[in-house]
Amino acid sequence: MKRILPFLIILVVLGVAVGSVVYYKKRAETPTASTDPVSPASNSASAAAATPAALAADEPGADPPHAVGPANAPVVLEEFGDFQCPPCAALHPELQKIEAKYGSRVRVIFREFPLVPTHEHALTAARAAEAAGMQGKFWEMHGMIYENQKAWHKLFDVRPIFEGYAARIGLDVERFKRDVGSSTVERRIFLDGKRAHALGVKGTPTLFLNGREVPFDSLPAERLSPLIDAELARIQK
Amino acid sequence: MPSWRAFKSNTLQPIPDEKVGPRAVSFYWTAAVISLAGIVDALYLTIQHVTGQTVRCTLSGCSEVLSSEYATIGGVPLALVGAIAYFTVFSLAILAAFGYAFAWKLLSIVVGLMFLTTLWLLYLQAFVIGHFCQYCLVSAAVTTCLTVLVLLTLRRR
Numbered sequence: 507m508k509r510i511l512p513f514l515i516i517l518v519v520l521g522v523a524v525g526s527v528v529y530y531k532k533r534a535e536t537p538t539a540s541t542d543p544v545s546p547a548s549n550s551a552s553a554a555a556a557t558p559a560a561l562a563a564d565e566p567g568a569d570p571p572h573a574v575g576p577a578n579a580p581v582v583l584e585e586f587g588d589f590q591c592p593p594c595a596a597l598h599p600e601l602q603k604i605e606a607k608y609g610s611r612v613r614v615i616f617r618e619f620p621l622v623p624t625h626e627h628a629l630t631a632a633r634a635a636e637a638a639g640m641q642g643k644f645w646e647m648h649g650m651i652y653e654n655q656k657a658w659h660k661l662f663d664v665r666p667i668f669e670g671y672a673a674r675i676g677l678d679v680e681r682f683k684r685d686v687g688s689s690t691v692e693r694r695i696f697l698d699g700k701r702a703h704a705l706g707v708k709g710t711p712t713l714f715l716n717g718r719e720v721p722f723d724s725l726p727a728e729r730l731s732p733l734i735d736a737e738l739a740r741i742q743k
Numbered sequence: 744m745p746s747w748r749a750f751k752s753n754t755l756q757p758i759p760d761e762k763v764g765p766r767a768v769s770f771y772w773t774a775a776v777i778s779l780a781g782i783v784d785a786l787y788l789t790i791q792h793v794t795g796q797t798v799r800c801t802l803s804g805c806s807e808v809l810s811s812e813y814a815t816i817g818g819v820p821l822a823l824v825g826a827i828a829y830f831t832v833f834s835l836a837i838l839a840a841f842g843y844a845f846a847w848k849l850l851s852i853v854v855g856l857m858f859l860t861t862l863w864l865l866y867l868q869a870f871v872i873g874h875f876c877q878y879c880l881v882s883a884a885v886t887t888c889l890t891v892l893v894l895l896t897l898r899r900r
Contacts, residue, residue: 511841523830526790530793709801
């Protein structure tokens with residue numbers, strides 16, 4: 507026994523290691539595996555990383571929020587995002603797919619959560635998007651900044667780039683330049699940050715589906731859709 | 744010193760424990776446990792990679808590192824290379840603990856190479872990518888601990 511015991515230990519560890527990689531790879535490839543549509547109750551339980559809803563009420567965030575979709579939509583997706591974060595940029599087209607698929611049944615909210623020590627331009631980008639919002643074009647700027655993230659994230663000074671985007675989406679550029687540094691913009695970013703803190707947001711993107719945090723690996727549209735379907739089914743009951 | 748004979752021996756036969764010395768054996772077990780932590784850390788990043796996720800952005804800046812061009816070598820995720828390296832160290836440490844003295848010698852060489860790789864990766868994070876990833880730093884800490892263990896056993900000669 508003593509002769510084979512070391513090899514046995516090694517084999518067990520190898521088996522567990524290979525097994526876990528295969529298991530997670532399989533789970534990622536079958537989007538419905540972890541989200542059984544028959545039991546929406548257990549489904550939403552798995553989607554929830556248990557967020558204290560009471561805390562969220564105390565910190566409503568910037569008001570009004572930047573949102574796509576009607577205020578009375580049954581499903582509210584609330585994203586905390588950072589414009590310089592690569593997975594946030596990856597989430598942007600996924601949420602567009604969701605908006606196109608569900609229309610007025612889903613309301614998508616974007617909250618500013620710039621990770622200042624990590625991303626040197628995150629705050630500048632957040633200010634640019636908020637300043638565009640003051641002229642009613644938040645989502646246009648939001649899209650421009652995310653879609654061109656690779657073009658600006660390594661630059662030393664990104665302000666001329668964002669001013670260029672402002673011109674391209676038809677903003678009053680002089681007003682945009684003033685608004686970027688305004689206390690209104692500053693206040694909105696601060697209030698969103700307070701809300702993020704109250705909800706326990708640690709990183710970006712963090713997405714809440716009707717107040718419950720969506721697991722990070724369910725963010726692609728094809729994995730998010732079953733969660734939304736389950737929530738819609740649950741509400742209709 | 745009892746461990747000297749164990750270290751010198753190139754035989755593939757296990758050497759009875761009493762000749763290796765209990766202190767050396769405890770070193771081998773420690774190395775095995777530490778490398779197990781390295782396996783878990785590297786496996787986590789491998790899984791993140793094969794499931795097509797870049798890790799969420801946090802205040803520590805992980806996705807910059809894990810989605811950088813240095814995160815893969817010819818399409819193979821560096822995390823997988825790391826997992827295999829830690830598994831090799833784990834296997835050798837277990838063999839050494841069960842009296843296969845040659846294993847520790849091999850382990851010392853592997854850990855030496857891993858330490859050099861760690862220094863290179865730390866350099867990349869600090870000066871090229873400009874961001875640190877906490878999982879990579881855990882790995883650096885694990886390799887450093889292993890290096891210290893190896894150096895301690897070398898000094899005992």
